[in-house]
Amino acid sequence: MNERSLTLVATCSRGLEQVLAEELKALGGGEVEAGRGMVRFRGGIDLLLRANLELRTAIRVLLPLAGGPAGDRQALYALAAGVAWEELVGRGQTIAVDVAGRAAAFRDGRFAALVVKDAIVDRLRARLGWRPDVNRSDADVRVHLHLGVDESSIGLDSSGEPLSHRGYRPRGGPAPLSESLAAGLLLLAGYTGEAPLCDPMCGTGTIAIEGALLATRTAPGLRRSFAMERWGWLDQRIGHRLRQELWDRRRPAPLPILASDADEAAVRATQRNAREAGVAPAVKVSRRRLRDMPDLPSGSLVVTNPPYGVRLGEQGTLDEVYLELGQALRRAAGGCSAWILAGAPVLLARLRLRPAHRFVLYNGPLECRYVRYDLHGGSPPGGRPRPGGLAEEENSWG
Numbered sequence: 001m002n003e004r005s006l007t008l009v010a011t012c013s014r015g016l017e018q019v020l021a022e023e024l025k026a027l028g029g030g031e032v033e034a035g036r037g038m039v040r041f042r043g044g045i046d047l048l049l050r051a052n053l054e055l056r057t058a059i060r061v062l063l064p065l066a067g068g069p070a071g072d073r074q075a076l077y078a079l080a081a082g083v084a085w086e087e088l089v090g091r092g093q094t095i096a097v098d099v100a101g102r103a104a105a106f107r108d109g110r111f112a113a114l115v116v117k118d119a120i121v122d123r124l125r126a127r128l129g130w131r132p133d134v135n136r137s138d139a140d141v142r143v144h145l146h147l148g149v150d151e152s153s154i155g156l157d158s159s160g161e162p163l164s165h166r167g168y169r170p171r172g173g174p175a176p177l178s179e180s181l182a183a184g185l186l187l188l189a190g191y192t193g194e195a196p197l198c199d200p201m202c203g204t205g206t207i208a209i210e211g212a213l214l215a216t217r218t219a220p221g222l223r224r225s226f227a228m229e230r231w232g233w234l235d236q237r238i239g240h241r242l243r244q245e246l247w248d249r250r251r252p253a254p255l256p257i258l259a260s261d262a263d264e265a266a267v268r269a270t271q272r273n274a275r276e277a278g279v280a281p282a283v284k285v286s287r288r289r290l291r292d293m294p295d296l297p298s299g300s301l302v303v304t305n306p307p308y309g310v311r312l313g314e315q316g317t318l319d320e321v322y323l324e325l326g327q328a329l330r331r332a333a334g335g336c337s338a339w340i341l342a343g344a345p346v347l348l349a350r351l352r353l354r355p356a357h358r359f360v361l362y363n364g365p366l367e368c369r370y371v372r373y374d375l376h377g378g379s380p381p382g383g384r385p386r387p388g389g390l391a392e393e394e395n396s397w398g
């Protein structure tokens, strides 16, 4: 299995496939090919670990082991039983089978997981004379089954906990933006840390913190572990070397990253999360309403995610928030680009800005628009916006 060239699969939110493909090419992935919610690539085991540590937009990275039709119980059992599990599961290790996708024969994914688990257990008992225990929450070896209409695949999940769970933000509570989607927003906006960044509705700070990780060249997975680091057959020295290389690569953020929110609890959450992520010095957090947004240096990037309504039940006031955001951008962000992720696209008209570019992205199941606005005019860094900026922008709306 320590081969140089394996076929690997990284999954992502729909809409981010091309961004993930670019990330994989930059890491040295071969034959990179984007699909729906996933990117296939080739590389060795060291690239698999690097992908877990460094990819910003991936959700998990899989090592496929077998694929083919699995239209009924027998076919799925045969597919799973054909894998050399005795080389992959060490004596005494626990297993778990996770299921994604859909197939007519397995309306209940738990039944399909049970079939694969039985095939693994039977094979290990027949070949080695022992059977692994199942541990759903903390397995040593996580098996990933993807059910498809014509073709299903079985592989190892090298990530375990989704890669979007970087470890700096508590889970649970009202669902904010996922870390991998926030990173995708920044990469789509072309952010590399070489421009000032501002999120004036920062919530728990995900965009600002992901920005700080990018700007400081910090690999997003450095503070967590991955399922593959428990694979007994893997030379764990690869991980030590790679983690050291990635720690040494970090740098201070070259330019300011501003995060603000009207809500005091959001400000505290952002400060806490930035500390946990190790990027507190790079993120300047303050409590502020949109209408009090300070003038931004020309060339800044504003990336933000206004309240959704659908998620937070604030539909009544969303109109006003978008209106206030448009006014704040026209007044304070001349010469800047603003990128807005909107869960309720109809509200974008309230900004009274002309969109320059749009993407369709998914925040979980929610279809969103991610729209760029180029604000004309421009203020000299720290100065007042030129009067022409506002007039020009209002004229160009439509």
Ligand SMILES: C[S@@+](CC[C@H](N)C(=O)[O-])C[C@H]1O[C@@H](n2cnc3c(N)ncnc32)[C@H](O)[C@@H]1O
Binding pocket: 176, 177, 200, 201, 202, 203, 204, 205, 206, 207, 260, 261, 262, 263, 266, 288, 289, 290, 291, 305, 306, 307, 308, 321, 324
């Ligand atoms: C959808 S949440 C942002 C989630 C964020 N991206 C995260 O990762 O947690 C929108 C945020 O906008 C803030 N907000 C709403 N109206 C605002 C206003 N007028 N001025 C400043 N912040 C506002 C809310 O307090 C909320 O935290």
